[in-house]
Amino acid sequence: MEFKPADANALMYITPRPDIVFTEGRGMWLTDHNGKAYLDFMQGWAVNCLGHSPQCIVDALTTQAKKLINPSPAFYNQPMLEFANLLTENSCFDRVFFANSGAEANEGAIKLARKWGKQHKNGAFEIITFDHSFHGRTLATMSASGKPGWDTIFAPQVAGFPKADLNDIASVEKCINANTVAVMLEPVQGEGGVLPASPEFMQALRALTKKHQILLIVDEVQTGVGRCGELFAYQLSDIEPDIMTLAKGIGGGVPLAALLCKEEVACFVPGDQGGTYCGNPLMTAVGTAVLKELLSPGFMPAVREKSAYLSSQLNALSDQFGLDGERGAGLLRALKLGSDIGPQLVEAARNMNPLGLLLNSPRPDLLRFMPALNVTIAEIDQMIALLAELIRQVKSGEAV
């Protein structure tokens, strides 16, 4: 196809985009309108957990589309029932509400906690969240987020989201008062720069929330569904939260999200929650296909093996170029660059020829890696080789 920048004038300008149009994707690879191939370590922001257009998703979509696309959320459908049961059988949760995006699932979690607070805590409604957290782009989830500047763009904010510091239990304790109903966090802050909550902190949070009889909500939109080396990241710290949200990886690329909770917390009554597309069979059939793939023998051990390998290769790269090391959990990792060359590296990587490389820099001194969970060792090696050459060029001033 042909593409001129003016062809995009009908779109609202919400983010600067490069002058390329992606036309095809397969596994870890994307192809643009000029036929150039890119090794994709972003995967739609940790969304394509099985890579681009995996066979199991193509099959689930085509099979289901021929049968039934949407009977309405007022009726049961078979994929919705099957997927809800698969999720409760493989997590500590008892009840599921399906949604279409991470922000929508988090809105549901906030509503569920406030409803529970009405019933059990005298109308307590405050949910403690964290600096640098990211929970979505609706008004309430922007207010819950700890992104610098987000408190003023669409002021006034939704009230009731005091902020604490990650891995600082005293800062959480300080925020607790009679109005507190829950604490909500990402087990690893993704957009904030791949900052893991320590297992000790997660355990201390669980103890603290139990002591004060308030809820613990994990936003696993980015960390869940195998991303961190376990099916869900809360399992890394051996705790059981009261509420969890999932999106991104759960749909392997299609819009699907879920709000899960323990039986004691499932206090919605008819009229409280819903949505036209919530639980539609086309998307929930994909969710089942994705989760079954992750549950197949050997899949998660292989994710852990590749995580360890990516971590060791990033550390080696850091040693080679005198960078600041790496961090993360599972296949959600960051390379600490030690200087603000992240955006320059992202741009140079994409513009490289003949093969491009897609990377993400959530902070200028950081690169984030979120490959498909079935990335191969050879693809990791290829990425590391391309990145090494780029860092060499940028450090030597050859690349601009």
Ligand SMILES: *Cc1c(COP(=O)(O)O)cnc(C)c1O
């Ligand atoms: C991406 C993300 C969201 C928002 O999900 P959307 O599907 O974009 O609404 C919420 N929380 C976390 C932790 C995320 O990474």
